[in-house]
Amino acid sequence: AQSVAQPEDQVNVAEGNPLTVKCTYSVSGNPYLFWYVQYPNRGLQFLLKYITGDNLVKGSYGFEAEFNKSQTSFHLKKPSALVSDSALYFCAVRDSGTYKYIFGTGTRLKVLA
């Protein structure tokens, strides 16, 4: 069965510092990996995805993620955090055949001014 794990419930980082939100995955076959962000009282917003190709994927709002096959990880990163980045972040894996998503438990990012 496919799964994703987000080991941190919350990540605190100072504004201007780099941030990392961790995600590891377990899939059979090639992984289709995604990051979504959820702001308070808002729906899910797509950040980026890895299907194939370069291991470093660039997405919206200056975020990027690195696909590491040997470590089965897909960590979300940003070189310089903004207070407005404070939100709930979900890592997800998508079944290539059914298009169903399996979401991680979410990581709350808090960027401190």
Place this chain on the structure above:
Amino acid sequence: SAVISQKPSRDICQRGTSLTIQCQVDSQVTMMFWYRQQPGQSLTLIATANQGSEATYESGFVIDKFPISRPNLTFSTLTVSNMSPEDSSIYLCSGVGRNYGYTFGSGTRLTVV
């Protein structure tokens, strides 16, 4: 990607009543899904909405509690029946459109009192 309009955005309902949530897509989508996000938790897939036939439910979800309709390729409804406070959640629909773009609705925040 397609744009999905979901309504209502929020509602407060009495226990024992039912609420129907609607999702309208601005273009044809091949697949539509319904997810639930309970307070403080991740998103869980409820069912795949099949056009013109009964939805396919995930383990733990049944048609009597969450009847779903999808009369055409651009519209689907989810009904939360005989509600209890445990049904208080955010409900989201999603769709896979042409070129396999994946979009979420903005969500319905349901509170059952």
